[in-house]
Amino acid sequence: MTTLRIAGGSVLRPDMSVSEGDVLVDQDAGEILAVGDTDGADEVLDADGCLVMPGLVNAHGHAAMTLLRGYADDKPLGAWLQEDIWPAEGELGPEDVRAGADLALVEMIRSGTTAFADMYFHVPEVAAAVDEAGVRARLGHGVVTVGKDEEEAIADNEESLEVAREFDGDAGGRIETAYMPHSLTTVGEEYLREFVAQAREADVPVHFHANETRDEVDPIVDERGVRPLEYADSVGLLEDGDFCAHGVHSDADEIELLAERDAAVVHCPASNMKLASGMAPVQQMREAGVTVALGTDGAASNNDLDLFDEMRDAAMLGKLAADDAAAVPAEAAVEMATAGGADALGFDSGRIEPGANADLAVVDFTAPHLTPVHDHVSHLAYAATGSDVRHTICDGSVLMRDRDVLAFDEARVRERAQQRAAAVAERARDV
Amino acid sequence: MTTLRIAGGSVLRPDMSVSEGDVLVDQDAGEILAVGDTDGADEVLDADGCLVMPGLVNAHGHAAMTLLRGYADDKPLGAWLQEDIWPAEGELGPEDVRAGADLALVEMIRSGTTAFADMYFHVPEVAAAVDEAGVRARLGHGVVTVGKDEEEAIADNEESLEVAREFDGDAGGRIETAYMPHSLTTVGEEYLREFVAQAREADVPVHFHANETRDEVDPIVDERGVRPLEYADSVGLLEDGDFCAHGVHSDADEIELLAERDAAVVHCPASNMKLASGMAPVQQMREAGVTVALGTDGAASNNDLDLFDEMRDAAMLGKLAADDAAAVPAEAAVEMATAGGADALGFDSGRIEPGANADLAVVDFTAPHLTPVHDHVSHLAYAATGSDVRHTICDGSVLMRDRDVLAFDEARVRERAQQRAAAVAERARDV
Numbered sequence: 001m002t003t004l005r006i007a008g009g010s011v012l013r014p015d016m017s018v019s020e021g022d023v024l025v026d027q028d029a030g031e032i033l034a035v036g037d038t039d040g041a042d043e044v045l046d047a048d049g050c051l052v053m054p055g056l057v058n059a060h061g062h063a064a065m066t067l068l069r070g071y072a073d074d075k076p077l078g079a080w081l082q083e084d085i086w087p088a089e090g091e092l093g094p095e096d097v098r099a100g101a102d103l104a105l106v107e108m109i110r111s112g113t114t115a116f117a118d119m120y121f122h123v124p125e126v127a128a129a130v131d132e133a134g135v136r137a138r139l140g141h142g143v144v145t146v147g148k149d150e151e152e153a154i155a156d157n158e159e160s161l162e163v164a165r166e167f168d169g170d171a172g173g174r175i176e177t178a179y180m181p182h183s184l185t186t187v188g189e190e191y192l193r194e195f196v197a198q199a200r201e202a203d204v205p206v207h208f209h210a211n212e213t214r215d216e217v218d219p220i221v222d223e224r225g226v227r228p229l230e231y232a233d234s235v236g237l238l239e240d241g242d243f244c245a246h247g248v249h250s251d252a253d254e255i256e257l258l259a260e261r262d263a264a265v266v267h268c269p270a271s272n273m274k275l276a277s278g279m280a281p282v283q284q285m286r287e288a289g290v291t292v293a294l295g296t297d298g299a300a301s302n303n304d305l306d307l308f309d310e311m312r313d314a315a316m317l318g319k320l321a322a323d324d325a326a327a328v329p330a331e332a333a334v335e336m337a338t339a340g341g342a343d344a345l346g347f348d349s350g351r352i353e354p355g356a357n358a359d360l361a362v363v364d365f366t367a368p369h370l371t372p373v374h375d376h377v378s379h380l381a382y383a384a385t386g387s388d389v390r391h392t393i394c395d396g397s398v399l400m401r402d403r404d405v406l407a408f409d410e411a412r413v414r415e416r417a418q419q420r421a422a423a424v425a426e427r428a429r430d431v
Numbered sequence: 432m433t434t435l436r437i438a439g440g441s442v443l444r445p446d447m448s449v450s451e452g453d454v455l456v457d458q459d460a461g462e463i464l465a466v467g468d469t470d471g472a473d474e475v476l477d478a479d480g481c482l483v484m485p486g487l488v489n490a491h492g493h494a495a496m497t498l499l500r501g502y503a504d505d506k507p508l509g510a511w512l513q514e515d516i517w518p519a520e521g522e523l524g525p526e527d528v529r530a531g532a533d534l535a536l537v538e539m540i541r542s543g544t545t546a547f548a549d550m551y552f553h554v555p556e557v558a559a560a561v562d563e564a565g566v567r568a569r570l571g572h573g574v575v576t577v578g579k580d581e582e583e584a585i586a587d588n589e590e591s592l593e594v595a596r597e598f599d600g601d602a603g604g605r606i607e608t609a610y611m612p613h614s615l616t617t618v619g620e621e622y623l624r625e626f627v628a629q630a631r632e633a634d635v636p637v638h639f640h641a642n643e644t645r646d647e648v649d650p651i652v653d654e655r656g657v658r659p660l661e662y663a664d665s666v667g668l669l670e671d672g673d674f675c676a677h678g679v680h681s682d683a684d685e686i687e688l689l690a691e692r693d694a695a696v697v698h699c700p701a702s703n704m705k706l707a708s709g710m711a712p713v714q715q716m717r718e719a720g721v722t723v724a725l726g727t728d729g730a731a732s733n734n735d736l737d738l739f740d741e742m743r744d745a746a747m748l749g750k751l752a753a754d755d756a757a758a759v760p761a762e763a764a765v766e767m768a769t770a771g772g773a774d775a776l777g778f779d780s781g782r783i784e785p786g787a788n789a790d791l792a793v794v795d796f797t798a799p800h801l802t803p804v805h806d807h808v809s810h811l812a813y814a815a816t817g818s819d820v821r822h823t824i825c826d827g828s829v830l831m832r833d834r835d836v837l838a839f840d841e842a843r844v845r846e847r848a849q850q851r852a853a854a855v856a857e858r859a860r861d862v
Contacts, residue, residue, distance in 0.1 A: 066802075066803075067803060068805075069802075069803065069805070069810075069814060070803075070804070070805045070806040070809035070810050070813065070814065071805045071806070073760065073761055073806070073809050073812075073813065074746075074750075074756065074757055074760035074761060075756055075757055076755065076756045076757060077756060080756070103799060103802060106799045107799045107800050110799060110800075111800075270747065272751075273747035273748060273750060273751050274746075274747050274750065274756065274813070275750075275756050276750040276751055276753070276754055276755055276756040276758070278751070279751065299814075302813070302814075303809065303810070303813035303814040304800045304813070304814045305800070306800065306816075309743075312740075313747075315505075315705075316701065316704035316705050316744075317704060319505075319704060319705065319706075319707040320704050320707055320709070320710070322707070323707055324507065324707055325505065325506055325507045325508060325511070325705065325706050325707040326505055326506055326507060327707070329504065329505035330504055330505060366845065368534060368537045368538045368541060368841065368844070368845060369538050369541075369542075369735045369736070369737065369817070371497075371500075371534060371845045371848050371849055372497075372498060372500065372501075372848055372849040372852035372853065373501070373849070374499075374500070374501045374502045374852065374856060375501040375502070375504070378501035378504050378734065379500075379501050379734070381504075382501065382504065382705070382733070382734035382735070383500060383501065383730075383733075383734040383735045385737075385816050385818065386800075387816065387818040410799065413799070414797065414799060414802045417802050417803055418802055418803040418804070421803035421805065422803065425805060
């Protein structure tokens with residue numbers, strides 16, 4: 001057994017208490033062995049002045065959209081998608097997706113994220129990037145059937161299922177998958193019914209967008225006379241293990257349904273604010289017992305992949321949504337970004353306890369903006385940023401040591417992303 | 432003439448365009464000499480891969496509250512103030528205020544802030560810290576008269592005026608001052624009438640909190656039958672040069688009044704979200720021609736002093752408030768944090784042009800989360816953080832070079848702040 005000891009810091013425990021002590025890791029099994037007074041180890045990682053916390057979980061995003069970071073902003077959702085994002089995405093080839101995914105992975109590792117969910121296309125490229133980077137991921141191919149004929153629509157769904165079957169368990173078990181119909185309004189009912197059933201047979205969960213904007217809710221209510229998540233339930237979605245992004249415009253009955261079915265919601269506060277989508281009822285969801293995770297969404301609507309921003313946004317927007325400064329406290333924000341995310345994605349991560357995956361972020365608390373330390377958890381939610389992360393560990397392996405990302409040549413990743421992004425923009429604007 | 436050349440980067444111009452070029456500074460005058468192709472200079476500061484932007488302006492805050500960062504969170508405003516903040520502030524002596532101000536100054540310089548406004552007490556300590564740090568500030572003593580007898584109330588007002596007279600023009604002109612009645616509900620009408628008039632005679636502007644929460648607006652409307660800013664106008668406030676913090680609950684008539692009087696509003700989006708105060712109508716204010724600046728408010732309600740967070744929050748919350756993704760675009764956020772702030776505080780800073788104060792932040796654009804660069808201004812508003820600032824310059828002097836703050840021993844500032852904060856917390860909780 002090869003062991004790693006993260007030594008000399010404080011540790012964030014699952015009950016959100018903080019105690020001094022080490023974290024001892026079994027690197028072969030990729031698991032936490034012990035927390036507290038430990039000794040020895042093959043390798044020691046210094047955590048003096050640091051807090052060891054669970055690696056952050058980015059439970060909804062589109063990694064390769066880093067190439068479109070800052071490409072178009074400050075436009076209403078429809079115009080933004082139709083005039084800018086979709087034309088640019090139409091120009092993304094497999095190598096572009098790989099370049100964007102590599103950049104996203106460098107950014108996530110540098111900000112303490114050890115697991116993420118990704119809905120995109122050219123999934124084999126994303127899987128190869130995840131394999132190389134060393135993080136954990138639940139990957140899938142996003143399906144859209146509107147505007148497609150039956151043959152194309154079926155092919156798109158089949159690709160999503162095929163990818164889910166092929167890559168599940170890849171990268172030494174770090175990659176799991178999902179069937180990913182884009183949303184309840186962009187995939188036809190007949191396809192949802194057929195392919196959700198096939199996903200159940202293949203034993204892969206389902207990830208989709210739901211209730212992001214009013215424009216997505218109203219047509220379903222008008223046409224079907226039920227709320228979107230009631231419709232989702234009726235076509236076989238919302239089983240335990242499924243997770244939907246956003247859920248901004250969810251009413252009390254839908255929240256109850258999510259809790260009953262044990263389907264998770266991925267709250268994306270920055271994206272919801274930037275696209276003026278609205279304020280998700282996060283406090284009500286948590287009170288109802290819904291598993292709530294956090295996600296950055298794509299870098300084009302955020303515009304970074306730093307989960308520390310998302311914790312801060314979730315706590316602050318959650319208070320505004322509830323009209324109550326006591327709503328979504330710091331502990332809730334940190335829980336959603338760690339255990340909540342891991343629960344949503346079905347990973348045994350997100351809690352520092354023996355037997356759990358050794359997915360960890362070591363946060364340096366000696367910066368001026370984290371001084372003084374009255375309360376570590378408050379600082380994680382309200383004052384820390386991704387650049388305060390000193391080391392990142394996933395599956396027992398050190399992915400970043402002293403701000404140096406080990407698997408990638410950062411300068412090369414940045415250079416390639418810059419070149420490919422410029423070429424994509426040129427092609428898209430020439431069309 | 433001693434000159435400084437910031438060389439090899441790009442420059443953010445007052446019209447929000449970006450061009451390659453140098454910035455040449457007259458260090459004796461503290462002014463920008465030229466922008467573009469320049470040559471020579473006594474000192475050269477490398478800006479390769481960087482954007483030179485105006486130093487950020489933090490137009491409303493309480494610097495020494497850094498000692499209370501994370502001391503109490505997630506409570507409704509009233510309980511938070513009465514149970515936690517006021518008892519702790521009651522324990523702050525002059526040396527505590529100096530320790531907290533030093534910490535705030537280190538944090539602000541590290542995140543590219545070159546000017547700030549401060550409303551607090553033990554102002555001579557804050558002034559000494561500003562003098563040593565090298566930044567620009569408009570300082571004042573905050574007056575509260577509710578709960579005080581007439582003698583105490585007059586003494587508090589007189590202290591505010593005295594401080595404003597004494598420190599105006601201090602630190603080689605980098606310090607200016609204001610008379611600072613805390614708010615329209617915490618200072619009695621008779622005192623406002625008397626001391627605002629005295630402030631006019633002393634030629635110092637007035638800074639106060641207004642319309643932060645509904646609880647502050649409703650009593651004035653109920654009691655006086657006018658909106659709070661109409662009342663403010665009636666007692667002599669809202670002259671050109673005055674600036675009020677928050678303005679969250681301002682109606683169309685009040686916005687019109689602010690524009691007519693040329694009084695500025697300091698928008699504090701993070702604090703407004705964290706205390707569930709509401710969403711300021713920033714887009715409407717800007718459309719009406721009101722000068723809008725940005726502020727962090729105190730570190731206890733934010734919880735950091737990073738204006739990059741405030742730009743992002745202002746752009747995102749502004750869209751949500753306006754229910755329009757096109758509202759408060761990136762350019763507006765950057766403008767509020769630079770030229771808007773300088774205009775609100777009456778400093779000839781915030782724009783990179785010959786003759787303006789040489790108050791500058793040099794932002795490194797080579798980080799993964801700022802790659803690719805489709806649009807520099809988008810990145811400033813949505814993706815950059817204070818830790819991306821490489822050099823900070825104020826009044827022609829380099830305050831931070833390659834992340835090294837020159838005027839302070841950072842480790843000592845942090846250590847002293849930690850010790851004093853712990854002692855304050857212990858005293859406050861013993862009471």
